Amino acid sequence: xxxxxxxxxxxxxxxxxxxxxxxxxxxxxxxxxxxxxxxxxxxxxxxxxxxxxxxxxxxxxxxxxxxxxxxxxxxxxxxxxxxxxxxxxxxxxxxxxxxxxxxxxxxxxxxxxxxxxxxxxxxxxxxxxxxxxxxxxxxxxxxxxxxxxxxxxxxxxxxxxxxxxxxxxxxxxxxxxxxxxxxxxxxxxxxxxxxxxxxxxxxxxxxxxxxxxxxxxxxxxxxxxxxxxxxxxxxxxxxxxxxxxxxxxxxxxxxxxxxxxxxxxxxxxxxxxxxxxxxxxxxxxxxxxxxxxxxxxxxxxxxxxxxxxxxxxxxxxxxxxxxxxxxxxxxxxxxxxxxxxxxxxxxxxxxxxxxxxxxxxxxxxxxxxxxxxxxxxxxxxxxxxxxxxxxxxxxxxxxxxxxxxxxxxxxxxxxxxxxxxxxxxxxxxxxxxxxxxxxxxxxxxxxxxxxxxxxxxxxxxxxxxxxxxxxxxxxxxxxxxxxxxxxxxxxxxxxxxxxxxxxxxxxxxxxxxxxxxxxxxxxxxxxxxxxxxxxxxxxxxxxxxxxxxxxxxxxxxxxxxxxxxxxxxxxxxxxxxxxxxxxxxxxxxxxxxxxxxxxxxxxxxxxxxxxxxxxxxxxx
Numbered sequence: 119x120x121x122x123x124x125x126x127x128x129x130x131x132x133x134x135x136x137x138x139x140x141x142x143x144x145x146x147x148x149x150x151x152x153x154x155x156x157x158x159x160x161x162x163x164x165x166x167x168x169x170x171x172x173x174x175x176x177x178x179x180x181x182x183x184x185x186x187x188x189x190x191x192x193x194x195x196x197x198x199x200x201x202x203x204x205x206x207x208x209x210x211x212x213x214x215x216x217x218x219x220x221x222x223x224x225x226x227x228x229x230x231x232x233x234x235x236x237x238x239x240x241x242x243x244x245x246x247x248x249x250x251x252x253x254x255x256x257x258x259x260x261x262x263x264x265x266x267x268x269x270x271x272x273x274x275x276x277x278x279x280x281x282x283x284x285x286x287x288x289x290x291x292x293x294x295x296x297x298x299x300x301x302x303x304x305x306x307x308x309x310x311x312x313x314x315x316x317x318x319x320x321x322x323x324x325x326x327x328x329x330x331x332x333x334x335x336x337x338x339x340x341x342x343x344x345x346x347x348x349x350x351x352x353x354x355x356x357x358x359x360x361x362x363x364x365x366x367x368x369x370x371x372x373x374x375x376x377x378x379x380x381x382x383x384x385x386x387x388x389x390x391x392x393x394x395x396x397x398x399x400x401x402x403x404x405x406x407x408x409x410x411x412x413x414x415x416x417x418x419x420x421x422x423x424x425x426x427x428x429x430x431x432x433x434x435x436x437x438x439x440x441x442x443x444x445x446x447x448x449x450x451x452x453x454x455x456x457x458x459x460x461x462x463x464x465x466x467x468x469x470x471x472x473x474x475x476x477x478x479x480x481x482x483x484x485x486x487x488x489x490x491x492x493x494x495x496x497x498x499x500x501x502x503x504x505x506x507x508x509x510x511x512x513x514x515x516x517x518x519x520x521x522x523x524x525x526x527x528x529x530x531x532x533x534x535x536x537x538x539x540x541x542x543x544x545x546x547x548x549x550x551x552x553x554x555x556x557x558x559x560x561x562x563x564x565x566x567x568x569x570x571x572x573x574x575x576x577x578x579x580x581x582x583x584x585x586x587x588x589x590x591x592x593x594x595x596x597x598x599x600x601x602x603x604x605x606x607x608x609x610x611x612x613x614x615x616x617x618x619x620x621x622x623x624x625x626x627x628x629x630x631x632x633x634x635x636x637x638x639x640x641x642x643x644x645x646x647x648x649x650x651x652x653x654x655x656x657x658x659x660x661x662x663x664x665x666x667x668x669x670x671x672x673x674x675x676x677x678x679x680x681x682x683x684x685x686x687x688x689x690x691x692x693x694x695x696x697x698x699x700x701x702x703x704x705x706x707x708x709x710x711x712x713x714x715x716x717x718x719x720x721x722x723x724x725x726x727x728x729x730x731x732x733x734x735x736x737x738x
Contacts (some may be wrong), residue, residue, distance in 0.1 A: 126239045134428035156220070156254055157245055159445060160476050162486045163250040163508025163558055164524040164608070165572050176662050179310060181236035181244075182404060185264065187649055187664050187688070189246050190606055192671075193233065194642050197365055199316050199332035202233040206261030207248065207574060208602035208631025208643045213250060213528055215259035218266045219354050219388055221405050222256045224254070224599075226427040226455050226468075229258060229531035232233040235358050235382055239293050240338035242269040242307035249574065250524035250555040253474065253492040257529040260553050260578070268340045268354060270304045271297075278738045283706075285731035289314035302534075302648050304342040308438075316724040318320065321484055321716035325373045327724075329417075330365040334358070336337075337592055341658045349393065354388040363417060367722040379417035385538070401435040403584055425459030425538075427532065443481070449474035457532045461539035464546070465532055468497045484512040498535075502527060503554055520559040520572075527552050534594045535584055542584070551596075552677045553578040568610045576602040600640065602631040617657045624650040638693050640678045646683070658694040663687065675719040684717035686710075687726075702737035 135372075135719040157166065169188060177184040182202040186193050191214070194706035195202040201212035212229035215222050216236070224231050238244060244266055281293040295308040316330040337357040344350050359382065366376035388405040410426035433451045440446075455468035471494065479487040487509040494501040506524035513519055532549040537544040540605070559572035604627060611622040631643045646669035653662040669683040690708040707730075714728040 121343075124723055126282055135561065148156055156447070156476070157247060160254065160447070160488055160490065161247060161511040162478070163507070165244040165250075165518045165557075165570065166519070167608075169244045169246070173651075174241075174244060176651075176664075179237050179239050179240070179293070179312060180234050181238055181264070182233040184238050184244070185233070187651070187666055188625075189625075189649070190647055191246070191262075192642065192644055192647060192668065192719075195212055195234070195725075196723050196727055197316070197327055197330055197364055198721055199234060199330065200364065200500050200723070203230055204233060204264075205643055205676050206574065207604060207627075208600075208629045208640065209576070210640075212258055213260035213533065213553075213578075214255075215255050215263040217255050217263050218356070218386055219261075219268060220403075221264050221386070221388060221407070221431065222258065223386060223407060224258045225409055225531070226407075227409065227411075227459070227532045228278050229528065229533070232382075235334070235360060235384060236266065237288070237310045237334070237336040237358070239310050240268075240295060240336065240356075242385065242531065243644040244268040248572070249522050250408070250506060250526040250530075250553070250576075251559050252526035253490040253504050253524065254476070256472070257550075258651030260526045260528060260551075260555075260576070264630060268306070270352060271299055272301055272304055272342070272344065274300050279738040281733060283731055283733035284343070285708075286729035287314055287316050287318050289316070289724070289731070290683075291733075303342045304340070304341045306338075308338040309328050309336070310450060318729065320373075320724045321714065321727050322373065323373075323388040327365050327370065327376070327726075328373070328673040329363045329376050332360065332361045332362040334362075335359070348393055350390070350394075352388075352390045352674070354386070356384075356386045360380060360386045361620070365723070368724055369722055377416050377418070378734070379414040380423075381412040382529065384408065384515050397438070399437045401433075403431070403433040403435070405429075405431040406434075407431070412539055413722075423460040425457070425532075427455060427463065429456075430454045443479065444684075445476075445478045446472075449476070457536075459532075462532055462536045463538035463544075465536040466498060468496060468498055472674045477708040486510045499529065499548075499550055501529075501550060514563055516562060518563075518566055521557070523554075523556040525552065525554055530582060530594075543587070543591055545594050548582060548594060549577060549580050551580050551582055564580075565608075566614075567611045568608075570606075570608040572606045573590060574602075574604060574606075576600075578602070599630060599634040601634050602629070604629040614645070619655040621653045622651075624648070636675070638675060639672055639674060641673055644671045644683070657693070658697065661691045664687050667720065671719075679721075686715050686717060687712050700738065702735070704735045706733040706735065707731070719729075 120247045122638045129539050145174045173188055182193050185191050192205040193202055204214045206214040215224055216231040220504045246264055248262045248409055249649045251263045255263050255492040276298045279295045283291040293310040293508045297306040313333040317326045319326055339355045341353045362380050363377055363380040366374040385408045390401055391479050407429040412422040414422045414425045435449050437447045451472040453470045473493050475491045480486050490506040492504040505526050508522035511519045528551040534548055535544045536544050553576055555576045557574040562569040580596040580598045581600050582594050584592045584594045588595045606627045610623045628644055648667040651666045663688050667685040670680050672680050688710045690710050692704055694705045695702040709730055711728045717725055
């Protein structure tokens with residue numbers, strides 16, 4: 119840029135801000151409870167799905183399992199415990215953002231999040247936001263974003279929870295969580311540990327999942343204090359440590375053995391200071407993100423390749439309200455990224471400064487709209503001016519129409535730019551990917567039933583693609599355009615009577631995502647996906663049934679090889695033996711893959727056969 123355009127943008131922001139000032143009496147309460155307030159205030163025209171406590175409880179501890187059975191996102195998972203990446207609305211794993219308490223935590227090394235490194239038990243609120251979100255959440259939020267939030271509740275309470283579970287393949291899990299709060303102070307801490315031999319059978323063969331063992335440790339903590347009615351300090355922290363072995367590949371009737379191992383060390387720390395005023399709310403945040411991996415060709419050796427990055431982020435967030443119908447939020451953000459590793463030759467530090475403007479107007483009780491802008495300056499590449507517009511029209515008390523359109527982007531990763539290693543060579547001249555997106559949605563609510571229908575279109579340009587340049591050496595270039603479009607339908611129904619309740623939830627996604635040059639569907643993008651669940655509650659007893667159907671996916675770019683579609687079902691029951699105001703003891707029993715389906719979601723890597731889990735939960 120285009121620095122001239124950027125400075126003009128900042129001047130406009132300052133001029134707009136100067137004209138706004140009036141009482142904002144509700145901000146304090148909302149901000150105390152919800153960490154990522156933007157997902158509530160500036161997403162009126164988007165499809166937003168919040169996963170309830172009961173849904174989180176009915177799924178295994180990994181984020182992969184939770185979203186696979188409760189969202190339209192497709193996951194490529196190299197077996198349970200292996201690397202897991204997402205495909206959101208036909209986009210790649212690097213185009214799906216994971217946002218932790220308002221901070222984008224996608225890897226600076228490969229641009230994506232491994233969903234098996236995220237433990238769900240220590241989060242109070244998990245939300246899926248469909249559609250482009252690069253303006254608010256930065257690089258990678260093209261297909262959509264997943265939001266992991268910790269709620270701070272300033273009221274008198276003290277609670278403890280202990281979860282112990284054991285399951286098939288010698289899988290052991292223990293989790294402890296404690297929370298304390300009063301009117302001025304809040305604190306929480308949680309620890310989750312899981313260890314598994316993960317040696318499940320490969321159905322239809324004589325083999326097992328060899329060298330698939332893993333152990334994960336997740337530590338979560340938070341602290342908040344009101345220094346006065348107008349000043350609040352919050353501290354968040356998360357550490358994830360993992361040692362995972364990577365199993366071999368099953369090809370036909372033979373198994374390719376493996377002795378690989380992989381260590382993860384990820385930590386995230388965030389401090390925010392918030393000031394409440396009669397006319398504005400300001401928030402200053404400082405975050406540090408650390409990631410490091412070590413890859414062992416031989417798990418019994420101390421020789422390894424490694425990669426690591428450190429990100430220091432500072433953000434100043436300023437929210438004005440002219441009156442209750444108009445909100446203007448400006449954000450100035452600076453990040454410094456330092457990356458290095460065995461295979462990152464010539465890697466450079468990154469300095470990124472972002473200016474963001476979010477505007478929301480409630481024109482009437484029925485109509486809301488928003489306009490968002492973002493511009494970045496960096497020492498590594500040119501970034502386009504990004505924008506997003508959205509609107510929501512409550513046409514009837516039963517019927518709502520939503521619309522959004524946006525321009526989004528993705529920064530080339532350290533792998534893309536600097537990789538020098540076996541079979542690959544980075545390209546320091548890459549441009550960011552850009553995309554244009556539009557979406558229209560409809561919601562119908564009648565009594566206890568809600569029906570949603572969303573259609574979308576995405577055109578991505580300068581797509582980064584690795585291609586062979588000589589022999590077996592590959593390098594990334596900006597060559598492709600990808601066109602993605604589809605339809606998503608969701609149906610929710612709840613019926614309550616006396617001491618009983620039935621909840622039904624079904625989602626269907628039809629997705630086309632094609633390389634425009636080749637007219638071929640992208641690999642690992644199913645044309646059809648269905649998730650459905652039904653739960654029944656009677657007094658202290660509850661039960662649920664889950665169904666997942668994934669249509670066929672292609673595993674080669676010429677669409678000549680594919681994985682067949684499959685359906686998988688899970689069943690679970692729960693009984694609460696003791697439940698008082700302060701105490702609760704319950705037991706869960708779960709059967710996964712109850713029909714013992716032989717299936718894969720990544721080529722040549724079978725998923726587990728029928729397996730079982732029992733869990734005890736103590737709340738004090």
